[in-house]
Amino acid sequence: MKRIIYPTDEGGVAVIVPSAEYLANHTIEELAAKDVPAGKAYQIIDEADVPSDRTFRNAWEYAE
Amino acid sequence: MSHVKTDKLSARTASGTITLGESGETFALGSGATVDSGFTPAAISINASASSGALAIDASDNLQFDSGYGSTATAYGCRAWVNFNGTGTVAIRESANVSSITDHATGDYTINFSTAMPDANYVTVGTTGFDPITFDSTGGPLLAIETFSTGSVRIATGYTYSVGYFAANDWSQNCVGIIR
Numbered sequence: 001m002k003r004i005i006y007p008t009d010e011g012g013v014a015v016i017v018p019s020a021e022y023l024a025n026h027t028i029e030e031l032a033a034k035d036v037p038a039g040k041a042y043q044i045i046d047e048a049d050v051p052s053d054r055t056f057r058n059a060w061e062y063a064e
Numbered sequence: 065m066s067h068v069k070t071d072k073l074s075a076r077t078a079s080g081t082i083t084l085g086e087s088g089e090t091f092a093l094g095s096g097a098t099v100d101s102g103f104t105p106a107a108i109s110i111n112a113s114a115s116s117g118a119l120a121i122d123a124s125d126n127l128q129f130d131s132g133y134g135s136t137a138t139a140y141g142c143r144a145w146v147n148f149n150g151t152g153t154v155a156i157r158e159s160a161n162v163s164s165i166t167d168h169a170t171g172d173y174t175i176n177f178s179t180a181m182p183d184a185n186y187v188t189v190g191t192t193g194f195d196p197i198t199f200d201s202t203g204g205p206l207l208a209i210e211t212f213s214t215g216s217v218r219i220a221t222g223y224t225y226s227v228g229y230f231a232a233n234d235w236s237q238n239c240v241g242i243i244r
Contacts, residue, residue: 008168015167017148019156022163022178035164035176035216052152054234057170 002028003050004035006042007062015050109136143186144177144242150192150221150234161242171221171232172210175240184212186244192221194237205235217242 001023004016018031028044036042041064051060075082084091093099109120118136120128126138144161148154154167166174193205208230210218219240222233 004164010169012169015154016164016176017154017156017167018164019146019159019162019178021159026163031164035166047153050153054151054170057234 001047003045003047004028004032004042005045005050005062006036006040011061012058013060013062140243142241143181143244144175145240146175147237147239148173149236150238151236154234166216168218169232170234172218173221173238174216174218175242176216177214177242180214181242181244182214184214186212186242188212188217188219188240188242190219190238190240192235192238194235205233206230207238207240 001018001020004018006014006016008014016031016035018028022031032042032044073082107121107123110118118130120136122128122138128136128138130136144159146159146162146165147157148159148165149157150167150171150173154165156162156165161178163176163178166176168174188209190207192207205223206221208220210220217240219238220230220232221235221238222231224230
């Protein structure tokens with residue numbers, strides 16, 4: 001499954017986790033248009049590209 | 065028992081009303097009979113076997129039922145819910161009317177609704193925790209509300225320690241429901 005990431009105002013990165021029920025009737029791009037804050041740059045990435053080790057979660061940064 | 069067969073009953077005037085029976089009388093559909101989709105009563109009551117119907121829709125479109133409550137009363141719905149794992153690879157186990165969750169940081173999530181609430185005055189209920197932790201007299205897992213909006217609710221998860229202190233934490237079990 002895909003993930004959507006965008007930079008937070010605090011300098012970190014937010015990760016949007018889609019629900020299966022929503023993706024059953026919408027595209028990931030439509031989800032990004034709805035749930036990414038207006039004006040924010042974002043990327044659609046593979047779930048595997050999000051670290052599963054959350055020990056330093058608050059230190060994650062958004063990379064262009 | 066008399067039996068009338070006809071294809072259509074019409075009121076005498078274009079906007080007239082046909083009234084069937086009187087108060088206290090019962091009308092039954094024959095076994096296997098169906099009601100056409102164009103049937104749009106202003107109110108409906110089903111299985112009025114006791115003093116009130118077991119299931120009803122009143123004239124204000126309120127769904128009402130008894131189901132052990134003691135009387136037929138308006139039911140208020142859970143408009144969205146989600147069960148998600150906040151550890152490792154964050155993932156939604158199951159949900160309804162939730163388009164996604166946004167993972168902002170440790171113990172900091174937004175639940176985004178597929179269909180927005182009519183206002184931000186809804187109730188959020190939730191539980192969190194489950195991972196092996198040490199409980200003592202100072203507290204335990206906590207799920208708190210950060211912000212309400214019509215399209216989403218932001219929550220914080222963590223645990224309390226000492227008196228008056230909160231530490232953000234990711235838990236494997238996070239269950240949130242929205243009632244409105």
